[in-house]
Amino acid sequence: AQSVTQLDSQVPVFEEAPVELRCNYSSSVSVYLFWYVQYPNQGLQLLLKYLSGSTLVESINGFEAEFNKSQTSFHLRKPSVHISDTAEYFCAVSDRNQTSGSRLTFGEGTQLTVNP
Amino acid sequence: KAGVTQTPRYLIKTRGQQVTLSCSPISGHRSVSWYQQTPGQGLQFLFEYFSETQRNKGNFPGRFSGRQFSNSRSEMNVSTLELGDSALYLCASSRWSGGPTFGSGTRLTVV
Numbered sequence: 001a002q003s004v005t006q007l008d009s010q011v012p013v014f015e016e017a018p019v020e021l022r023c024n025y026s027s028s029v030s031v032y033l034f035w036y037v038q039y040p041n042q043g044l045q046l047l048l049k050y051l052s053g054s055t056l057v058e059s060i061n062g063f064e065a066e067f068n069k070s071q072t073s074f075h076l077r078k079p080s081v082h083i084s085d086t087a088e089y090f091c092a093v094s095d096r097n098q099t100s101g102s103r104l105t106f107g108e109g110t111q112l113t114v115n116p
Numbered sequence: 117k118a119g120v121t122q123t124p125r126y127l128i129k130t131r132g133q134q135v136t137l138s139c140s141p142i143s144g145h146r147s148v149s150w151y152q153q154t155p156g157q158g159l160q161f162l163f164e165y166f167s168e169t170q171r172n173k174g175n176f177p178g179r180f181s182g183r184q185f186s187n188s189r190s191e192m193n194v195s196t197l198e199l200g201d202s203a204l205y206l207c208a209s210s211r212w213s214g215g216p217t218f219g220s221g222t223r224l225t226v227v
Contacts, residue, residue: 032215034215036218042220042221043120043122043206043218043219043220043221044206044208044218045218046215046216046217046218049215051215090159092159102147102149102164102208102210102212102216103149103161103164103172103174104149104151104159104161104216105161106158106159107158108158109158109159
């Protein structure tokens with residue numbers, strides 16, 4: 001069984017400030033790790049993912065996340081946020097076993113609010 | 117390239133009725149999965165279909181069912197609707213296990 005804990009349900013920050021959204025996971029098997037973003041009244045958009053290789057992964061809009069196997073964490077960071085980054089962010093894991101398919105286990109979500 | 121398409125976007129049903137939601141995956145994606153999103157329970161996995169076969173199932177009652185057609189399109193059915201079934205239902209498709217692409221969802225309200 002897998003579980004994901006997002007340590008902060010709400011994170012308010014000012015525009016141009018750095019931000020970190022924390023995610024820890026628990027799993028008895030090797031996992032893939034994901035961050036999704038959800039804007040109001042929309043579905044989930046894949047922000048970035050860790051599948052293998054370099055433990056630091058980056059998105060096209062300035063977010064990055066680092067896989068830390070020893071601490072079972074996958075925290076999301078951005079050095080300077082914009083108003084448009086206001087959204088809910090979800091951390092998710094899936095089993096690397098192919099027969100488990102695309103089943104994702106999500107965290108509870110973190111509402112990031114960027115204030116002017 | 118078209119994304120994952122879910123229809124309808126909004127739906128209002130009466131308790132006790134049944135409902136069918138539709139999902140068209142990205143072309144070439146053979147895996148379709150369904151999730152329920154509610155404020156109280158968050159995002160929960162319902163089931164996944166791959167090549168017309170249910171490959172995984174979450175912890176939902178038998179009132180929730182699904183199927184996948186030969187063109188990979190999928191439907192989800194909920195029978196005997198309850199007030200607690202009000203939720204955003206999300207469909208996602210993927211070519212493999214590397215991160216599904218989600219649709220915009222169907223907002224179901226049970227009154």
